[in-house]
Amino acid sequence: MELQIRNLSKTYANGVVALDRVSLSIPPGMFGLLGPNGAGKSTLMRILATLQECDSGSVFLDDIDVLDEKDEVRRLLGYLPQDFGVYPKVTAYELLDHFAQLKGLAQRHRRREVVDALLQQTNLFEVRNQKMGTFSGGMRQRFGIAQALLGDPQLIIVDEPTAGLDPQERVRFHNLLSDIGEDKTVILSTHIVSDVADLCANMAIINKGHVLLCGEPVRLIEGIEGKIWARVVGKADLPAFQKRHTVISTRLLSGRTLIHVYADRYPGDDFEPIHPTLEDVYFATIAGRHNDMAGNC
Numbered sequence: 249m250e251l252q253i254r255n256l257s258k259t260y261a262n263g264v265v266a267l268d269r270v271s272l273s274i275p276p277g278m279f280g281l282l283g284p285n286g287a288g289k290s291t292l293m294r295i296l297a298t299l300q301e302c303d304s305g306s307v308f309l310d311d312i313d314v315l316d317e318k319d320e321v322r323r324l325l326g327y328l329p330q331d332f333g334v335y336p337k338v339t340a341y342e343l344l345d346h347f348a349q350l351k352g353l354a355q356r357h358r359r360r361e362v363v364d365a366l367l368q369q370t371n372l373f374e375v376r377n378q379k380m381g382t383f384s385g386g387m388r389q390r391f392g393i394a395q396a397l398l399g400d401p402q403l404i405i406v407d408e409p410t411a412g413l414d415p416q417e418r419v420r421f422h423n424l425l426s427d428i429g430e431d432k433t434v435i436l437s438t439h440i441v442s443d444v445a446d447l448c449a450n451m452a453i454i455n456k457g458h459v460l461l462c463g464e465p466v467r468l469i470e471g472i473e474g475k476i477w478a479r480v481v482g483k484a485d486l487p488a489f490q491k492r493h494t495v496i497s498t499r500l501l502s503g504r505t506l507i508h509v510y511a512d513r514y515p516g517d518d519f520e521p522i523h524p525t526l527e528d529v530y531f532a533t534i535a536g537r538h539n540d541m542a543g544n545c
């Protein structure tokens with residue numbers, strides 16, 4: 249199913265503008281919504297998940313009016329919130345079985361089939377009789393996906409799912425999401441660029457309530473080819489470089505500082521041209537250097 253978001257705005261009672269006329273087209277497959285903390289991602293995810301009201305704008309899931317036909321959307325939706333809490337004293341099986349009942353799976357036998365299948369799919373079947381309180385962060389997140397998949401949803405929203413996972417669990421989680429993303433619309437909200445680079449066929453970058461850029465990651469990377477330059481600098485020299493150049497990122501490398509700058513042509517100062525990555529796209533965009541494509545979203 250395809251999601252069409254048009255001119256969505258939300259201002260909180262304290263005056264914070266969380267979303268300012270956000271427009272996005274989200275096709276089937278994995279869609280990455282990338283932005284720093286406070287960008288407005290969770291606000292957008294909660295509105296799409298029918299848990300929060302917006303001030304103005306429209307959202308359609310195919311021809312369903314998401315802002316109006318909430319029950320219809322909830323039947324098609326799976327949601328893993330940012331702060332997914334679990335009951336520590338119950339087992340994974342009991343809790344998923346409980347969620348399945350809430351989803352309306354009344355028939356015991358059928359429910360058992362569904363719950364077992366989801367525990368298998370998320371690689372939790374072996375530990376299904378363990379109490380949730382003993383689960384690692386990665387296991388909890390996989391359980392979060394299992395509950396989000398109850399009822400065979402067509403639209404799946406996952407908010408910051410890999411924060412705090414170790415590298416092995418992240419890979420597992422990525423594999424799980426990419427299997428699901430093959431035939432569903434999956435929105436992955438994150439501030440981790442590599443999550444999007446690894447998984448998403450389409451993406452958008454938002455900051456301060458605005459969509460700054462959207463498109464296919466490979467095309468967006470092509471769009472800044474020839475404009476990213478790198479060199480190592482001494483720590484003490486960094487402020488001078490920041491003054492003379494548009495430094496989009498700094499990273500420690502064996503105790504020295506590697507900087508990337510954005511420049512349409514050779515910026516001097518012995519910089520080397522590099523092939524950009526999605527991180528360069530992200531940092532250049534957040535730095536306000538690269539946001540001329542938001543009109544196509």
Ligand SMILES: Nc1ncnc2c1ncn2[C@@H]1O[C@H](COP(=O)(O)OP(=O)(O)OP(=O)(O)O)[C@@H](O)[C@H]1O
Pocket residue numbers: 260261262264265266283284285286287288289290291292408439
């Ligand atoms: N209930 C609220 N009342 C007032 N301001 C809020 C509320 N919820 C969020 N905000 C503010 O709205 C802005 C967007 O927050 P939101 O949580 O949507 O961003 P985010 O991109 O999901 O960031 P994070 O990754 O930190 O959750 C922030 O400035 C935040 O402080």
